[in-house]
Amino acid sequence: MNSHPVPFPVSGIADEAADDIAGQISAHLNLGWSRIEVRQINGKQATTLLLSDEEFESAVGTIEAAGLQVNAFASAIGNWSRPITDDFEKDLTDLRLIGRRAQRTGTRFVRTMSWVGADVPLEQWRDEAVRRYKIMASIAEEAGILLLHENCEGWGGLSPANTREFIERVDHPSVGVLFDIGNTVAYGMNAWDYYTGVKDLIRYVHIKDCRRNPEGGKSGEFTLPGEGDACVREILADLISSGYSAGVSIEPHVASIIHLGGSEASPEFRRDSYLKYGRALNALLQEIVNEPTA
Numbered sequence: 001m002n003s004h005p006v007p008f009p010v011s012g013i014a015d016e017a018a019d020d021i022a023g024q025i026s027a028h029l030n031l032g033w034s035r036i037e038v039r040q041i042n043g044k045q046a047t048t049l050l051l052s053d054e055e056f057e058s059a060v061g062t063i064e065a066a067g068l069q070v071n072a073f074a075s076a077i078g079n080w081s082r083p084i085t086d087d088f089e090k091d092l093t094d095l096r097l098i099g100r101r102a103q104r105t106g107t108r109f110v111r112t113m114s115w116v117g118a119d120v121p122l123e124q125w126r127d128e129a130v131r132r133y134k135i136m137a138s139i140a141e142e143a144g145i146l147l148l149h150e151n152c153e154g155w156g157g158l159s160p161a162n163t164r165e166f167i168e169r170v171d172h173p174s175v176g177v178l179f180d181i182g183n184t185v186a187y188g189m190n191a192w193d194y195y196t197g198v199k200d201l202i203r204y205v206h207i208k209d210c211r212r213n214p215e216g217g218k219s220g221e222f223t224l225p226g227e228g229d230a231c232v233r234e235i236l237a238d239l240i241s242s243g244y245s246a247g248v249s250i251e252p253h254v255a256s257i258i259h260l261g262g263s264e265a266s267p268e269f270r271r272d273s274y275l276k277y278g279r280a281l282n283a284l285l286q287e288i289v290n291e292p293t294a
Helices: 021-030 053-065 089-105 122-143 160-170 191-201 232-241 267-289
Strands: 010-012 035-038 069-074 109-114 146-154 175-180 202-207 248-250
Touching (some): 021 053, 021 267, 053 089, 109 202, 122 175, 146 202, 160 191, 175 191, 191 202, 191 232
Parallel strands (some): 010 035, 010 248, 035 069, 069 109, 146 175
C-alpha cells in the first residue's frame, strides 16, 4: 500500500535540540525536515538585539547551506518574561528587527503572546494588550509578516473565549492564532474545547503534549505526542481532514524548557529527546494520513 504524504511541512523550535545552529540543523536533517523554527541561537534570542546582525547572518547562511528554510520565528514579544506594565518600546524594537530578519529569510510567521498581567485588573490588561497589538499589526503589515498569538501567558491565552475576543478586538489581517495544543492542558484547560473554540482563527500550530494534573490546575508533565491528555492525535486528524496546510512545529519540553533559563539536561540527552519526539510525531502523522477511510 502506498503511503500518503503529510499535507503540511513539519518543523520544530530547534533550540530544544541544541544551543548551536549546527546542532539544531543536524537534528532537523536527521528527522527529514526541511523547515526550522528559530528562537535561540547559542543561548541568544534571535529576534532581539542580543543576537547581532553578524551572528544572525552567519546562522542564516548555515541554515541555507544545509537546504533548510526558516518557517517561523518564536519571538519574545509579549511573552512570559514581559509584564503588561513593562516598557512597550522593547517589543516595538524587537518587532522592527524581526521585520528585517523575516524579510532576509522569507519568513512570515512570528510567534507572539499578550503579556503577563502583573496584578493589573483584567479589563485594563486586555485593553492595553489590544492597544499594543493594533500598533504592532500596522508595523507587521508593512513588513509583510503575521503576528501569531499563542495560547500561553497573556490575556488572550486565558481561555478560548479570551483568544477569540482578543483577535476580534484587534481586528487586523496581520494578526492570527498560533495554537499550542499542549499548552491547554499545561494551563489546566480542555484541549479539544479550546481547539474547537478557536479553530477558524488558527494560522499555525505548535505540537506539545501534557498529562492533566489530577488535582486540577497547571501541569508540567510533558509527554511524547499522543501520550498525554491534549488530544494531539484527534486535533491533528481534524486539522488534516479540514484541509489545514500551514505546518506544525514541535516544542517538546520533555528534556528541558530552554527559554525558561538554560539547559537542565545534557546536550546528548536534549538531542536524543528531540529526535525521539520528532520521530514520534512523524510516525503519528503517517498513521493519521494512512488510516483507511470509511
